[in-house]
Amino acid sequence: MQGFRRSRDYLFRMRSEQARFLGIIEQYQPALRRLVNSYEADPGLREDLFQEIALGVWQALPRFRGDSSERTWLYRIAHNIAISTLESRRRRDTRELPMPDSVERVGRWSDPDHVLVVEERREALLAAIQELAPVDKQIIVLHLEGLSYQEIEEVSGLSESAIASRLSRIRDRLTDVIRKQEVRK
Amino acid sequence: MTPTDELRQLWQSDISEAINQRELLQELQRRSRNLDRMNRRRDLRNIVAMLVVIVVYSWFAVRAGNTLERVADVWLVACGVWFIFYVRRYARISRKPVPEQTLGAYRQALVGRYDSQIRLAKGVKYWFILPMWLGLLLYDIAYRVNGGKNIKFALVVIVITAGSAFAWWLDEGPGVRYLERKRRELAVLVGEEGVAK
Numbered sequence: 001m002q003g004f005r006r007s008r009d010y011l012f013r014m015r016s017e018q019a020r021f022l023g024i025i026e027q028y029q030p031a032l033r034r035l036v037n038s039y040e041a042d043p044g045l046r047e048d049l050f051q052e053i054a055l056g057v058w059q060a061l062p063r064f065r066g067d068s069s070e071r072t073w074l075y076r077i078a079h080n081i082a083i084s085t086l087e088s089r090r091r092r093d094t095r096e097l098p099m100p101d102s103v104e105r106v107g108r109w110s111d112p113d114h115v116l117v118v119e120e121r122r123e124a125l126l127a128a129i130q131e132l133a134p135v136d137k138q139i140i141v142l143h144l145e146g147l148s149y150q151e152i153e154e155v156s157g158l159s160e161s162a163i164a165s166r167l168s169r170i171r172d173r174l175t176d177v178i179r180k181q182e183v184r185k
Numbered sequence: 186m187t188p189t190d191e192l193r194q195l196w197q198s199d200i201s202e203a204i205n206q207r208e209l210l211q212e213l214q215r216r217s218r219n220l221d222r223m224n225r226r227r228d229l230r231n232i233v234a235m236l237v238v239i240v241v242y243s244w245f246a247v248r249a250g251n252t253l254e255r256v257a258d259v260w261l262v263a264c265g266v267w268f269i270f271y272v273r274r275y276a277r278i279s280r281k282p283v284p285e286q287t288l289g290a291y292r293q294a295l296v297g298r299y300d301s302q303i304r305l306a307k308g309v310k311y312w313f314i315l316p317m318w319l320g321l322l323l324y325d326i327a328y329r330v331n332g333g334k335n336i337k338f339a340l341v342v343i344v345i346t347a348g349s350a351f352a353w354w355l356d357e358g359p360g361v362r363y364l365e366r367k368r369r370e371l372a373v374l375v376g377e378e379g380v381a382k
Contacts, residue, residue, distance in 0.1 A: 022206050034199050051212070056284050058213045063285065073285060080284035080291040083375055087295065090374065118198050125195050134376040138288050143189075144196040157287030175188040178195070 021058055024074065031145050032078055038129045038141050039082040049085055056081040072154045075147070079138050079155070124181040128174050139163060140170045227276070231269055238265030254327035260320040268313055275305055292375045299368035306364060309356045318349040 025032075032053060033046075040046045056077050064073055129137055135156075142152045149160045156163070239262055246258035278301040282294035322345065329338040 018210060022210060025206055025209065030199070034196060037199065054209060055213050055216055059217060060283070060285055076287060077284040079288050083292070084281055084295060087371055087374055090370070118195070122195050122199055125192065134374065144193050146193065155288060157289035171188055171192065174192055
């Protein structure tokens with residue numbers, strides 16, 4: 001009877017973790033995709049990186065005790081796994097298995113003209129972010145995702161004043177890139 | 186609109202992809218299981234190797250012709266067990282750090298992993314090569330004491346010394362240099378400031 005109860009509790013825990021994981025992925029998937037794009041310039045390798053991050057979140061989920069907010073916890077994992085995955089790839093120069101073909105992708109854009117304009121500016125922004133030093137890249141991505149200075153401090157471990165001064169410099173640089181791109185048009 | 190708002194709006198306009206979450210979960214569970222299986226197999230291999238070393242040299246020790254040979258066998262059993270322990274320790278410190286820590290701490294941990302490996306590689310001469318060389322030498326001396334030929338005794342001393350010296354050179358030279366190069370490359374990848382040494 002006790003064994004049955006233990007199995008039932010385990011299954012219940014598994015199901016609730018799965019539901020929690022799916023909830024996190026659903027809520028943060030666009031943000032995680034953007035984060036992946038900032039690290040990986042090659043579109044063919046972005047899916048691998050996204051999977052690595054999702055796997056990291058899945059494995060870390062049982063250890064999450066709510067000491068920090070779910071958002072800062074997730075961004076820590078995502079950035080850290082992005083860095084170490086790029087390092088492993090550089091070391092081994094091999095690729096993980098791609099996602100199965102059956103995985104469904106859904107396009108959400110409807111206005112092609114709008115897409116083109118925004119797409120070009122966004123590509124310029126993304127390219128500029130990809131060029132940044134790793135620490136700067138992490139800070140600006142967190143900032144652009146809407147995290148407060150305090151949350152960025154929780155994720156990065158840098159002080160708020162260091163974050164503020166870096167952000168000011170990075171913002172100027174990125175704004176400059178966007179302006180130049182508009183002038184060229 | 187402030188520059189920050191503008192950048193943020195542009196950045197967050199990228200929402201073009203979605204994925205089937207159930208299939209993602211299934212794929213992750215499969216990969217997670219594979220990873221666990223791989224770790225279990227590695228642990229099993231280490232334990233089997235350790236048992237083989239213990240059994241074989243213990244058998245030699247039981248059948249040894251004299252005390253010196255028995256001491257050499259026991260010494261080599263200890264060396265074998267120690268070697269397996271060393272390999273397991275190396276595997277443990279080579280594992281990736283947990284990703285929940287702050288980005289700065291994680292960068293330090295990634296680079297620290299290389300530092301530990303370099304320290305470990307530099308210590309191999311004391312912790313493995315030297316004891317193994319002493320054990321083999323003891324074995325050879327036991328052979329000589331048992332009435333073995335001088336020429337064979339001398340040849341074995343030369344071979345085991347040359348072999349140990351080669352292993353030492355491989356470890357201290359190309360081995361450590363490789364790890365140091367990888368550490369430097371990693372430091373560049375993650376940003377120098379987080380990993381100052």
